[in-house]
Structures are given as structure tokens and as C-alpha cells.
Amino acid sequence: MTDALVVFTPSGKRGRFASGTPVLAAARQLGVDLDSVCGGRGICGRCQIGAAQALTPPNAVEARYAAKRDLAPDRRLGCQACVQGDTVIDVPADSQVHRQVVRKDASSRPMVMDPATRLYLLEVAEPDMHEPSGDFERLARALREQWDISGLQPDIQVLQELQPALREGGWRVTVAVHRGHRDPTPRLTGIWPGFHAQGAFGLAIDLGSTTIAAHLTDLTDGSVRTAAGVMNPQIRFGEDLMSRVSFAMMTPGGAAQMTAAVRTALADLATDLARDAGIAACSVLEAVVVCNPVMHHLLLGLDPVELGQAPFALATSGALEGAARDFGLGGIAPGARAYLLPCIAGHVGADAAAVALSEAPERSRDLVLVVDVGTNAEILLGNTTRVLACSSPTGPAFEGAQISAGQRAAPGAIERVRIDPVTKAPRFRVIGCELWSDDPAFPADQPVTGICGSGIIEAVAEMRMAGLVDASGLIGSAEQTGTARCLPEGRTHSYLLHDGTDRGGPRIAVTQGDIRAIQLAKSALYAGARLLMDDFGVDRVDRVVLAGAFGAHVSALHALVLGMIPDVAVERVTSAGNAAGTGARMALCSRDARAEVERLVGRIHKVETAIEPRFQEHFVAANALPHATAPFDGLRAHTPLPDLSFNRAAPGADGRRRRRAPA
Ligand code: FES
Secondary structure (H helix, E strand, C coil), X not given: CCCEEEEEECCCCEEEECCCCEHHHHHHHXXXXXCCCCCCCCCCCCCEEECCCCECCCCHHHXXXXXXXXXXXXXXXXXXXXXXXXXXEECCHHHXXXXXXXXXXXXXXXXXXXXXXXXXXEECCCCCCCCCCCHHHHHHHHHHHHHCCCCCECCHHHHHHHHHHHXXXXXXXXXXXXXXXXXXXXXXXXXXXXXXXXCCEEEEEEECCCEEEEEEEECCCCCEEXXXXXECHHHHHCCCHHHHHHHHHHCCCHHHHXXXXXXXXXXXXXXXXXHHHCCCHHHEEEEEEEECHHHHHHHHCCCCHHHHCCCCCCCCCCCEEEEHHHHCCCCCCCCCEEEECCXXXXXXXXXXXXXXXXXXXXXXXXXXXXXEECCCEEEEEECCCCEEEEEECCCHHHHCCCCCCECCCCCCEEEEEEECCCCCXXXXXXXXXXXXXXXXXXXXXXXXXXXXXXXXXXXXXXXXXXXXECCCCCECCHHHHCCCCEEEECCEEEEXXXXXXXXXXXXXXXXXXXXXXXXXXXXXXXXXXXXXXXXXXXXXXXXEEEEHHHHHHCCXXXXXXXXXXXXXXXXXXXXXXXXXXXXXXXXXXXXXXXXXXHHHHHHCEECCHHHCHHHHHXXXXXXXXXXXXXXXXXXXXXXXXCCCCCCCCCXXXXXXXXXXXXX
């Protein structure tokens, strides 16, 4: 009898096999990507294939699996179904080890699952008086014989669980094995008696100076089980990075205190996430961390003092891979591994590397500027020819700090603002309420507590568009602007957004000081971008990607009116969501992504803003709204800006409103 022709789709791999060959065995011989954790015992269900012709009928093992777990009528277990004749077998995406995960966010680079940690079910030989060997050695032999993985290395913490697990499982155990992208030595990172049905998980952590966000991710399919964010407790040692470095410099044991605080917060966050998802902490077997250089050092227990002064030397800029406990990461499996993305330079951290991994400027045909704004702005500029990066000290104004009525983005904060260009009356939306404040249904008792980062950015830009603020950033008087909302405050003016004092709430106004704070922050951001454009030898970029919470909440138009970013058509500005967090998840799910980010960081040219004299020039010119010398034609074609000056001392100024045709 001739062998049967078996064709696998979608790979197209084909071969001839004797009748009776299990589909899983045929797939393995041909190198078809068909998953398995239980090694063909009909337990894990990972080997599912589409029902096909010329296979043996469903057997008792499949019936048992279908009764206990879910097996769709058009699915078979590849380890049980055997070939009986010529057939075409479909391997669905969820049965592929290296399945492609299509990302939901704006950037469309798909991610291929290739996690460093995988689970294997093993039958381990029992100890024998006549052939003395350790339990670990017999387990390593089983892994070699049953899964063709040689050279397993123990982890002392996991060894402590090994003997009880083997005996409880009747010598059948599930092991978690980690193989890194640079060091493929297999390491035992977890062990469970019998089949561990819960699966393997990882944490992607975006450790920011203000907030810490983490995504608990399934290492089988890359799906996020749950996510949460907490404030970084180091805030009590200093709002921004440099004040934390100063705290470390001035306070004996200060760095250690900050290290302990962030490690405790991370362990608590991991514990909470696992509990919320109903997952045992011991199933969380990996963590990937992205952070700025100061957070990087403080997490690892390294003194950040050198990062506070030129030449901003990092203790190490390379990626780090090791036992999670050595990184100070608790609340997860004792044998878990951790990976820290590489830093780009002393001021440009692993968070920027994660943004680069996620947004892939090196693959962009057109010239893309990627801006990730937190307390520091991380800026990347590049295309397929090269990529440049810098960090710019924008300060916390974009997050609502240093603003008279500023507050963090929380319920009650004004987050959107519109100002009528004729009546100069404002309307706004607050976090926690879908309605605009001029909607008749806007609740009278809605708390309005302050203004957050996106709110102040929109407020200042709207004031500029409505002719309440001139190009130099000066707020006009009531007489100059024609609205009684512009009130004198000392020698300057402020613009009243909301007066809640009659209901015991605050009076929320945009003051001249607020505008100055926003001007300083936006000038730093623009100057950083402009410096990269100088190095690239260009005057324009083709498109701008706004990353992070900033990108998600700030409209392109308002960012352009303020001149936060270089002039570009409004529709060429897109938001990338939490790109640093996405980069962390990519590195968590794929060893290839880790290799790629390390290659990419080696290719990125760093521009140091702190020592670059042109930075100051660009900073000064960027102080105007939108800019003193750059024409911003693209913006003006779309949104004409009033050309006026409120400066009474300016030559020709006579105190009256000066209004010319819109530019
Ligand atoms: Fe586990 Fe088939 S390989 S059920």
C-alpha cells in the first residue's frame, strides 16, 4: 500500500506518511507549527486541527477531552487523529506555537508569538535503588527524551518544589522551561504536579516616574487578561526625575529607600493583577520592564547619581535578562525570569526603546516623528535610512502640575475645552461625565475640581484661536479681548474658565503663569524635535505619532496651535496609544522582538539635548504660539490664527485691540 499524501494548510507543507500515523507526528516531521504541551496525551488540547477527510474516527481520548473541556464539532485533536489516506489538514491560528497576533492599536506591525517560557508535560522515571540518580536528573532526562530539549538547568527556588510535585503528581509533572533569545540554555522556572491547565503568564510593566502600569498577559496567545496602574510611590521623594536623583545624592540611604518603595509597589501590583484574573502567582513566570534610565537604576538598586550630571553615564545600557528576584520583582513565581529592555542613552531610556520597537520608525518609508510625552519627552525621528533619538525635559506641566488649577487626570478634572471665537465663552468636559458643560443636561452638582494636562493644553490653544492670547503668549485685558472673563491679576490677566465658588467648588482660571509654564514645556518639546530635524538635515517631517496618554488625549489640532510639534498637516498626526506598554508586551511575547529591539537600539543615533547649543536657540524661537519664525503654513491653511498683540509696550501698540486679517 502506498503512503498517504498529507498537506498542511496554511503552511503548504506536505509529505507522505504510513496509514495510522498521528497527525501531530506527521506535523512534527514536516516542521509544521502545531502546538502541544502534553506531548500527545490528549490532555492539553493545544494540538487541535480542523476536521478533515481520511482521518481515523474520533476516539475515546477525544470524547473524554470534549466532555471535560471544549472541543468544537469541526475540530479534532491532532495527537489522536491518525492519517488513513490522502488529506488536507488545516492548522488553525490558535493551535500554532508561533501564531501571529494582530495588534488592535494604530500601528499595524503584527506580533509573532515566540515566548521565552513554555510549558511541557513530562512522565518522569521513579527513583531506583539500583540506578541511583537525583530526581532533577531524571526530570532533565525526561525532557530530553520526550521533548528533545537537552541541558536543563535547575533553579534553586524551583528545586525546593520539585520533589513534592513529582510525588504528588505520581511522577507526571508540568514544567515551565525558559530559553532566552541570547542564551538558549533551558532553565527550569516552574513545576506543578500533573497537568497545569492554568497555563503560563507574564507581566509587561511600564514603570514611569509618575505611574506604573502593568498588563498580565497570556504567554500562549499574547492576550491581555487584566491590566492596572498605580501611582509610583517614589513621588513622595520627588515629583520629577531630577528631584529623585537629588534625593539620592543628598540623603544617605535615599536611593535604597526609593528602590524599596518601587519594588513593594510592583509586588503589590503583580499580586493584585493575578488575584483579579484568578491566576495563581506561581503561573506568572516572566516579567518585562520598560522604564526611563533613573527608574531603571532605582529598580535595580543602582545609585542614579551619575545620571544627574554630564556625561550622564549609565551603569549599564544593555538589555538585562535574569531571575526576576534579582531584579527585585516579587509577587510572581519564585523561579520567574525578567527582561529589561536596553536603554538608548543616559537620558533616553528603555521606555523610548520600547516605543521604537512598537512604532518601528526604522521601517517607515516616510519621515516620522514619534513623540512620547511624560515628565520627560522621548522623541524619535527616522525612516528606513536612519533613526535619531533624544529626550527633552518638558517638566510636569503637560500633566497638569505647575498649573494654578492643575490636577492629575482624575474624575472632576477638566479634560476638554472649547472657546467660542465670537462670544469668548468657554465650554468644557470633565473626566467622569460625557456631557459638555453647556449641555442642558449637564448635572448642576457635577464636581469640577481642576484642570488636567490635556485640559490646559486645549484651553491655551483655544485661547489662542479665540484671540484671548496673542502669539507671544500674553493674555489680553477685558478691553482688548472684549470679554469680562479676562480679569486683571496683578500686572497680568487671567481667563476665567469656571467659577464653582457659589457651590463650594474652586474658581478655575488660566493665568499668565499657566501659559508661561505651558510655553516652557512646549518649547522644550519642539526644540528637541527640531534638533533631531537639524541632525537629519530636514525642515519638515512627513508625519507625527503622538504616543502615551498624552497622544491619546491631546488633539492634533491643539498640539499644532500651541506649536508643540513641528508643522504638519493635521491629518498626518496620529495617536499610538501606550506605545511603551505595547513595546513591553511585544518583548514579553516574542524572543525575536527582544533581539530586534537590541539591534535597533544599537542603530539609533542619540542626540544629547543638554549639551547642544542649538537647543537653546530652538527653545527661544519656540516660545511663541505657535512659533516665532517657523511659518506653520500647514496649520494656518486649516486653522487661521488671529494676528494680534496685547503688549502695550510694543512699538506702535496703543492699548487697543489690534486685529488684522487672519494670516
Ligand atoms: Fe495535548 Fe494533543 S498534544 S491534547
